[in-house]
Amino acid sequence: MESFDLVVVGAGPGGYPAAIRAAQLGASVALVEQEELGGTCLNWGCIPTKTLIASSNFYFEMKNAAELGLRSDGVSFDYGELVARKDQVVKKLRAGVSQLLKANGVAVLKGTASFRSRQLLTVRENASEKLVEARKVILATGSVSARPDFLPVHPRVVDSKGFLNLTSLPSSAIVLGGGIIGCEFACMLAQFGVQTTLVELLPDIIATLDDDVRRELRRQMEKRLGIRIITGVSLEDIRADDSEVHARIGEEAIRADLLLAALGRRPATKGLALENAGLYPADGGFLKVDDFGRTRAASIFAVGDLTGSMQLAHLATSQGIVAAENACGQHLRRNEKTVPACIFTSPEIGVVGLSEKEAAQQGIEVRIGKFPFSVLGKALASGHATGFVKWIADPGTGQLLGAQAIGPHATELIAEAAVLVRGEATARDLAQTIHAHPTLSEAWMEAAHVLTGEPIHSAPPSRKTIRERV
């Protein structure tokens, strides 16, 4: 029987960095994975979808290049080649992970892990099974798409992972679920020219966003991309046959070539036999952990989607590294006050820290500083002059508590905001930081000027307010 200081279960963005860090700290580490190295993120999530989204963005811009004074008649694409590119990207990154694991001396065990006791795991692949002893365990098994019973089992009804295995695009699609994944897929499909309908049971799409950001996203998705968005109703009588998928919304019957279900993700604990380790997941199947990443069993840690935290690869990575260090005898507290989140819709969205909505819910008084891209030189020059950036700040000290951006490169722009929020910078610090011109990042500085009451490039507050502030 092989014995390890640490066994990490799941080689996604939570698991493999944990394995590498523990190995760097001198532990003998095994990493168990039943599918592919890199997990959902690398194989069926972040990376492949962003590859396809990049192509769809480029294609859509080419088709609309007349806005920039270009002629691009006859632009077309071959979806098969796009898929091949996607697979290439995934393969390359997967090989990178594999190399890193090897270089750090992590033993990769292919198969499904399950607990026999707190310190003993079996790793089963097909008929073969082996027993592994683990002084510490990090569970990083992630999540899987929820697939409720009302969805028929049919090739025309897919989840995000199923969609990525398609080799051709439908001509029309219903996206069921207006969360982040649903909206990203809807934008991509629409940009490829797929006639897209988005159906969400809640009153609006992406309920967690601040109202102004959500309104802007919805407006762009409907007007610019031509997506039909239906919210506040349920999709009923879903049926699929060889030619199409049909369903009913209230009185209206709708049909499409494909139904993509994006109804949230459930923690993946199947086959782990957690009860043999004395672990019992909470409601919803999540495994609760403390500030140090420990489950109720002192030697077993858990990270990422499995723990019910925000389902973000980078958060899982951060948790994985903390858990690995703690598993190796350190005592680090997870620091997750500022977790940036990016949404790859069109336009893109980036958020970090406290939102206006959370402030209202928690009764925190805040001051808002907003700056639109429509008056920013670089945004106009590059033909992407929609959206805005927004600061949520403490009215007393001017501390930058959170930020939201919607518009060109918002997912990149949010990085600056994350550093400032984490460093507890004030609006004045930012307002006095020189930003290169002409760049999109100037928007942050301009919005900080709005907060300090001294905007150069937007309408000033009334003279009375200025006097009051002085």
Next chain:
Amino acid sequence: MVHPIIMPKLGQMTEESTIVRWLKREGDPVGKGDILFEIETDKAVMEVESFFDGTLLKIVVPENQTVPVMTTVAFVGNPGEPIPTVAPLPSAPSRPSDTPLPPRPAPQVSPPVSRTVAPAAVPPPAVAKTETQVSSAPAPAKPGRLRISPRARRLAVEKGIHLTGVQGTGPGGRIIERDVRTYLSERGYDRLRVTPAARALATAENLDLLEIRSLTGDDRIDVEDVRLALAERPRPLDRMRQVIAERLTRSFTTTPHFFVTVSADVTELSELRQRLKQHGQSYTLSDFIVKACALALCEFPEVNSTTDGKNVQWHSRIHIGLAVSLDRGLVVPVIRDAQDLSLPDIHQMATELIEKARSGRLTPDEMTGSTFTISNMGMLDVENFTAIINPGESAILAVSSARPTPVVKDGEIAVRAMMKMTLSSDHRLIDGAMAARFVNAIKTRLEDITLWNHLI
């Protein structure tokens, strides 16, 4: 016509009061009966209403200022009317001639106040205000006391530090800039890492950055560290707490307390209560205890007395105080002439007083003059406790929870509802034997069902 608004005298013992909150601002229209401001005496917080219609022309006494009763605190009149000049604060009592209106000492002249209503617990705004007061208390420089150069002061403010630890080397021990710099380097100021927002918050709250510790483990002072320091900053007790502190300390340090505990079997009394309840007559256990105490005090007038250590005063009447806990303190409403009251009278009075105490509507006179006090923690599930004698009295009865207890009754072990009572008595007046006899007199009465059947 311009009417002065005067700080009312709300109780016979009240000499000064503090305005904790103005509910109207200068320029606000004021109607007869509108609440103008809230005041805090040494007993409670109350609202003061206007007797005049008009506009609040001027506020003379700001929030958190303590002034003697009968001081002019504001003027109500028509907009534009000239406002009489008032002596600068605080001056009202010492220089009455400066006040345009002769202060009216006679209590029969009714001040512009009709009634007093308000939570006895101090409202949160008052505390918030007093907090800011303290924050300025340990301020770096108190004019006149700390000798310091302007440059040194500016540097200290800029660095967010207090000057209390700085040694002055200028003429006459004056603190000069060099002293502040030396102090900063001695205290390792340059090694301090502070986030910008943490610095801004600490400066706004006048905290000394050198006294804030990083608790999040990253060696950097962040906003959370400043918040923790703020939460730990000493702040004044609210007025009610201060009164409680002063009275309890005086009593406990100047009165030799003697404690004696008995267990009363209240099984039959509880059964009687249940029977009475079924007949629509509700009594609390407290009602019976008040009555039993009144009866016992009639028998032991020595206990119903006051001493200063040299003289003793026996009170001919029995006024029983009932300790009532509030969210943020304690008040003791008084059942007067308990010796004359029937059980239904006691029940009705106690119910009214407790209700008033909880809703903050007790008047100062309803909270003074007790000659004996009962503190009943029966509903708080306690085994036994001792209470501190109210100043001016010579005993207090601490009543604990009645709980089923195995006891020996008639030579058999039985489960009875037993209630412990501990008498604290002033040992200067009351010898141990008397305390024992007195507390047993209470116990005997509580256990005497014939007596209660007779009294109801």
